[in-house]
Amino acid sequence: MRSGVCSALPIVLLLGFLGCGTKNEARPDASLRSAVVVAIEGDVDSFNPLFAEDITAGEINDLLLPALVSSDFDAKSGQLNYAPLLARSWEYAHQHRDIIFHLVPGARWTDGQPVTARDVQLSFELYGDPEVASVRQASVDNLRPTSGNQDIRRGIEVKDDSTVVFHFVKAYAGQLFDAGLPILPAHIFQERSRKTLRTDPVNKTPVGFGPFTLSRWTALQEIVLQANPESVVPYPAKLSRLIFRVIPDYRTRLAQLESGEVDLVSGLRPEDADRIARESNQVEIISTPGRDYDFLGWNNIDTGTPAGSPGAKPKPHRLFGARNVRQALTMAINREELVHAYLGTHGQVAFGGISPLFRWAYNDSLKPLPYDPQRARLLLEQEGWKDTDGDGILDKDTMRFSFVLKVPAGSQLRTVVATAVQQQLRQIHIDMRIEQVERATFWQDVTARKYDAFLAGFSVPLQMQLEDLWGSDLDKHPFNLTGFRDARIDKILAAAGILSTETDGAALWKEFQKIIQEEQPCTFLYWINNIVAVNRRVHGTHIGVLGTNHRAWEWHIDTVGQAGAASSHKPADAPFASE
Amino acid sequence: MQERALALLKFLARRVLQAIPMLFGLATLVFFVSRLLPGDPASVYISPGIPPGVAEHLRSQFGLDRPLWDQYIAWLSAVLRGEFGFSFAHGAPVATVLLQVFPNTLLLGATAFLIECVLAFALAALAVRRPGSRFDRALSHLTLVVYSLPSFWIGILLLSLFSFTLKIFPSSQMHSVGVEDLGRLAAFGDLLKHLTLPALTVAVPGTAVIARYLRTSMIETMRQEYVVAATGMGLSKGRVFRSWILPNSLGPVISVLGVEIGVLLTGVLVTETLFAWPGVGRFAVMAIFTRDYPMILGCTLLGGVLVIAANILADFIRAWIDPRVRLG
Numbered sequence: 001m002r003s004g005v006c007s008a009l010p011i012v013l014l015l016g017f018l019g020c021g022t023k024n025e026a027r028p029d030a031s032l033r034s035a036v037v038v039a040i041e042g043d044v045d046s047f048n049p050l051f052a053e054d055i056t057a058g059e060i061n062d063l064l065l066p067a068l069v070s071s072d073f074d075a076k077s078g079q080l081n082y083a084p085l086l087a088r089s090w091e092y093a094h095q096h097r098d099i100i101f102h103l104v105p106g107a108r109w110t111d112g113q114p115v116t117a118r119d120v121q122l123s124f125e126l127y128g129d130p131e132v133a134s135v136r137q138a139s140v141d142n143l144r145p146t147s148g149n150q151d152i153r154r155g156i157e158v159k160d161d162s163t164v165v166f167h168f169v170k171a172y173a174g175q176l177f178d179a180g181l182p183i184l185p186a187h188i189f190q191e192r193s194r195k196t197l198r199t200d201p202v203n204k205t206p207v208g209f210g211p212f213t214l215s216r217w218t219a220l221q222e223i224v225l226q227a228n229p230e231s232v233v234p235y236p237a238k239l240s241r242l243i244f245r246v247i248p249d250y251r252t253r254l255a256q257l258e259s260g261e262v263d264l265v266s267g268l269r270p271e272d273a274d275r276i277a278r279e280s281n282q283v284e285i286i287s288t289p290g291r292d293y294d295f296l297g298w299n300n301i302d303t304g305t306p307a308g309s310p311g312a313k314p315k316p317h318r319l320f321g322a323r324n325v326r327q328a329l330t331m332a333i334n335r336e337e338l339v340h341a342y343l344g345t346h347g348q349v350a351f352g353g354i355s356p357l358f359r360w361a362y363n364d365s366l367k368p369l370p371y372d373p374q375r376a377r378l379l380l381e382q383e384g385w386k387d388t389d390g391d392g393i394l395d396k397d398t399m400r401f402s403f404v405l406k407v408p409a410g411s412q413l414r415t416v417v418a419t420a421v422q423q424q425l426r427q428i429h430i431d432m433r434i435e436q437v438e439r440a441t442f443w444q445d446v447t448a449r450k451y452d453a454f455l456a457g458f459s460v461p462l463q464m465q466l467e468d469l470w471g472s473d474l475d476k477h478p479f480n481l482t483g484f485r486d487a488r489i490d491k492i493l494a495a496a497g498i499l500s501t502e503t504d505g506a507a508l509w510k511e512f513q514k515i516i517q518e519e520q521p522c523t524f525l526y527w528i529n530n531i532v533a534v535n536r537r538v539h540g541t542h543i544g545v546l547g548t549n550h551r552a553w554e555w556h557i558d559t560v561g562q563a564g565a566a567s568s569h570k571p572a573d574a575p576f577a578s579e
Numbered sequence: 580m581q582e583r584a585l586a587l588l589k590f591l592a593r594r595v596l597q598a599i600p601m602l603f604g605l606a607t608l609v610f611f612v613s614r615l616l617p618g619d620p621a622s623v624y625i626s627p628g629i630p631p632g633v634a635e636h637l638r639s640q641f642g643l644d645r646p647l648w649d650q651y652i653a654w655l656s657a658v659l660r661g662e663f664g665f666s667f668a669h670g671a672p673v674a675t676v677l678l679q680v681f682p683n684t685l686l687l688g689a690t691a692f693l694i695e696c697v698l699a700f701a702l703a704a705l706a707v708r709r710p711g712s713r714f715d716r717a718l719s720h721l722t723l724v725v726y727s728l729p730s731f732w733i734g735i736l737l738l739s740l741f742s743f744t745l746k747i748f749p750s751s752q753m754h755s756v757g758v759e760d761l762g763r764l765a766a767f768g769d770l771l772k773h774l775t776l777p778a779l780t781v782a783v784p785g786t787a788v789i790a791r792y793l794r795t796s797m798i799e800t801m802r803q804e805y806v807v808a809a810t811g812m813g814l815s816k817g818r819v820f821r822s823w824i825l826p827n828s829l830g831p832v833i834s835v836l837g838v839e840i841g842v843l844l845t846g847v848l849v850t851e852t853l854f855a856w857p858g859v860g861r862f863a864v865m866a867i868f869t870r871d872y873p874m875i876l877g878c879t880l881l882g883g884v885l886v887i888a889a890n891i892l893a894d895f896i897r898a899w900i901d902p903r904v905r906l907g
Binding site: 035037042043045046053130131133134135137138195196198199200201203204218219220221222243245246247248249251252255256259261438439440441443444445447458461465468469478479 | 616617618622623624625626627628629630631632633636637640665668669670671676679680738742743746749750751752753754755756757852853855857861862865868870
């Protein structure tokens with residue numbers, strides 16, 4: 001019987017050895033102290049920008065395969081600014097319909113081939129080819145002519161190895177934005193089958209020319225980038241290595257941040273951000289206004305009626321079809337309190353559908369509808385909603401004001417907010433039941449309009465292109481999820497789409513917000529800040545509207561180890577420093 | 580003797596042949612049930628700013644627009660070719676992806692199984708020294724409680740204590756950052772550190788089960804006349820234990836071990852996600868969320884093969900060591 005004890009002994013000793021012998025070293029080798037480790041929730045979906053949909057994948061691809069131009073967001077004006085990257089300069093021609101780009105001399109792919117104008121041309125051929133089915137296909141829509149592979153060759157003209165001309169069908173605000181896609185190596189991609197490009201192994205071993213190269217990718221574990229010493233676009237990264245560690249569990253990401261195992265974690269919850277800001281002098285919290293908002297979508301139209309087909313006018317929804325009702329719902333929900341309780345200083349009440357980030361377009365003369373349950377009751381009464389049978393729930397023509405709110409599972413914030421909204425609506429005698437739905441199922445139901453109401457989040461695009469979300473043709477714009485149709489909005493969207501300078505549309509967008517505010521097609525809840533925690537040893541970050549890892553080639557680390565020293569993180573609104 | 584060996588081989592062959600339709604049934608069931616899930620792999624490309632044609636193209640490229648029976652036959656033929664289909668999310672044959680990560684799961688599972696067996700044996704041996712003693716009763720209650728705890732709860736407890744509070748063991752992944760710069764021995768030590776908590780998470784509930792079975796089996800064996808006789812003849816306790824009690828107690832426990840492999844696989848699924856251990860379990864969970872049907876099927880089939888193989892092996896070993904087991 002002693003054998004039992006003897007068998008257990010090695011295990012106990014081993015655990016003792018592992019546990020007591022060494023403390024949990026964040027970085028076992030001293031040379032790694034010159035690397036920065038970023039914690040990410042999930043693995044990247046592709047190293048080919050043709051197919052990468054994931055945000056982190058997009059940011060990494062930008063570091064490996066730079067675009068013609070680099071963008072930065074100027075928070076003072078609320079606009080994107082562009083600076084040279086692969087293109088050292090550019091000029092406009094033909095009433096701004098053409099842009100002539102001159103490439104940086106001496107740029108080479110990591111396999112030694114020179115980067116030429118042909119690479120630019122082929123890249124856009126691939127982006128636009130329907131057979132490739134790139135997620136960025138829409139970026140070539142405004143190139144002349146508008147369809148087919150051969151056409152794009154005419155839309156993007158190679159003058160010589162270092163000069164390429166983009167011919168657009170019109171001058172419009174987003175020309176540089178659309179031309180700013182990562183460039184792919186033509187000598188590798190021109191011979192590949194476009195039909196099977198998505199699954200081609202070449203996507204896993206990217207050949208780039210950017211400040212970093214891909215050193216190693218271990219699926220679901222880590223992505224290791226290392227500085228590319230040959231890069232001239234813009235220059236070799238200041239860090240020796242940039243490591244992305246896949247850590248799916250939020251608590252584990254936080255624990256590793258606090259223990260120093262990782263340097264940067266994004267997507268912090270407000271309560272954790274505040275705690276870390278209070279307790280840690282090693283970690284800095286950067287909370288920047290974001291482009292993400294949560295809202296309550298009310299189905300404006302009767303489900304099942306034909307939507308968007310010419311001449312067909314969907315019936316209004318039995319509960320939410322009337323403007324007064326939608327206004328009442330918004331006024332019955334205390335959005336200030338929700339922000340105060342769940343976001344604190346990391347968010348603000350939303351309204352109007354345009355982020356305050358875009359200062360030139362944001363209508364600051366408008367204010368959110370006030371929290372006024374009394375007024376909400378009156379508005380509902382005007383629409384005929386009264387509690388006639390005394391059961392505590394409003395009714396009208398034998399129909400009770402009772403509905404289901406669909407909420408995607410997995411978001412703690414949305415779950416608690418849904419519960420708070422349920423209680424507040426109950427106070428004006430509305431019965432709302434909450435149904436948590438698995439994410440894919442949720443989006444399938446909502447895009448198919450199989451819902452009465454939902455709670456979800458959206459991110460507004462960097463370019464003021466809102467047709468997809470608000471266009472009245474519901475077949476063409478399936479992401480107008482509430483089914484809101486307004487001819488005035490359509491006119492604004494059409495007028496803004498042909499402006500050559502984005503800020504010329506300021507008056508249009510302010511009017512747009514006024515209409516949305518009046519009509520309340522949905523109840524905007526709050527804008528959510530992007531909260532990032534970064535170890536103070538990391539300097540030179542540009543965390544902000546354009547992402548967490550934006551311009552990571554400028555990151556460097558404090559080799560002396562000045563924990564608690566003043567931050568040198570560049571605020572997101574800093575003037576763009578041209579290379 | 581030769582007759583018994585021949586009968587054992589026939590028994591093994593029969594069980595293997597019986598397993599084939601079981602696996603076929605499992606695969607068919609999972610294929611059709613997975614298609615009942617709402618959404619598909621192209622759903623991720625249904626988003627503002629992405630032309631609707633992209634999702635359609637993807638469906639066509641992966642054959643998702645073909646009738647379900649066509650897709651089923653195509654998948655079956657891929658299985659027969661040993662490819663198990665093509666993973667949408669990973670852009671590679673499922674077999675290739677699984678071959679890359681299965682060793683990680685095997686390492687975790689095998690280590691956990693080893694810990695289970697050793698700890699359970701030690702605990703049972705200690706308990707049967709004095710059946711009914713305070714230790715024996717405490718162990719009996721404790722194993723019942725531990726067995727009732729879900730793996731993820733045990734994992735969170737271990738993480739909180741040993742990783743977040745005491746900072747003794749790492750909280751996730753298989754290796755530390757920069758392990759490639761370490762020497763072989765240091766790298767192995769680093770792997771062991773990362774393996775400890777996930778392996779314990781998987782092993783703890785299994786230990787409780789096996790310890791309970793082994794204890795009961797040992798006590799029953801100790802009551803047998805041949806053990807009483809051996810003790811009465813003045814043989815040492817150790818010899819009686821090694822020569823009679825232990826070998827005769829193992830039979831029923833071996834069957835439990837076979838079943839335990841299946842339970843262990845379920846534990847690995849949860850544990851790999853909690854500890855970011857890059858194994859089949861994590862790939863399976865990701866495949867479910869992204870509706871990567873071929874990957875879901877590949878992981879399920881692999882799990883099915885392992886569970887069935889473990890049960891066949893357990894039955895075979897039991898029949899081999901215990902001549903009383905009928906092979907018919």
